[in-house]
Amino acid sequence: MASQKIYGPGYGLIVFVYGKADDSSTRSATLRMTDTVFVEQQRTADFQMTRGLRQIVDNEGNEEDLMAFMSEKNLPVDDIELKNLAEEILRNKPEQGYLTISNALQWRLQYGRAIEKAGGESGLRSIYKSPPLSV
Template sequence: MLKDGANEADIITYLQDKNIPADEITLTKVAEQILQTPPEQGYLTISNALQWRLQYQRIVTLADGISGIEKIVSYNKPQ
């Protein structure tokens, strides 16, 4: 989004669209931080209680080693 010229309002709208559990003040602070310190491409999982299993499952089942991600949980599929 930043490469495409997103501004603070665009980032706040995106975060709201993703249902990040935060109020307007917190989302504004997060958007400001994103603009000041653009994040590197990576894996981020923030999800609400009903979605956490689906979201975290993607990280837990990653087969490839990803720089910056320390695997602390592994999943063994039942045979």
């Protein structure tokens, strides 16, 4: 759903990041947690989409400006839904999102930015960060 790219999926996310080391002699693997981040619901939208839409609203953009931006970003919606989204954005400016959400049919999410910004931005909490490995 295209509105998820603008307002997020409607729930927060816990992101677990780990490193994996395989041991072929024992046919086992070791997982080492490196980061755990909580992304609050209002920050789960797409970073680039929300950044652009927020800038347009802040620069006194109108419905047509918003529709043109979303069309340029190939948001998968028809003209009627595009107009509805633009009207909603003018009424309810989205929060800045921190995920990368593809336009593909399966909504692949990328969390690199959220992990990088955790603890330094509102709505992105670093729950765990592993100490550096000693050599």
